[in-house]
Amino acid sequence: MQLDWRTSNWAKVLLFLVLGPLDCCVQQFQKLWERAKSSVDINEARLEFAHKFAATGSFQPVRGDSAEVIARKLGELHDLEKGADAVLEATGVESCIDTGLHVL
Numbered sequence: 058m059q060l061d062w063r064t065s066n067w068a069k070v071l072l073f074l075v076l077g078p079l080d081c082c083v084q085q086f087q088k089l090w091e092r093a094k095s096s097v098d099i100n101e102a103r104l105e106f107a108h109k110f111a112a113t114g115s116f117q118p119v120r121g122d123s124a125e126v127i128a129r130k131l132g133e134l135h136d137l138e139k140g141a142d143a144v145l146e147a148t149g150v151e152s153c154i155d156t157g158l159h160v161l
């Protein structure tokens with residue numbers, strides 16, 4: 058089965074954790090298909106770039122916040138009562154994976 062992101066109702070709200078080159082490329086493709094995207098990173102320069110490049114929202118977590126706290130703040134900020142539809146996390150950092158799981 059092949060998923061066509063352009064016509065599918067799946068993944069209308071995407072969350073990108075830690076903004077590397079891969080994340081920014083995928084964001085650009087998602088921009089073409091008008092999906093809501095939120096970027097999360099502790100690096101302010103990366104957040105600014107992502108916002109200019111493709112993101113519809115951004116969030117800079119406070120160092121030391123738990124995954125649960127970050128997920129709750131993201132939910133409040135981006136009105137994600139039901140959570141995000143998909144999370145892209147490409148670093149493998151445990152705290153990022155935990156945050157992504159809590160947001161879903």
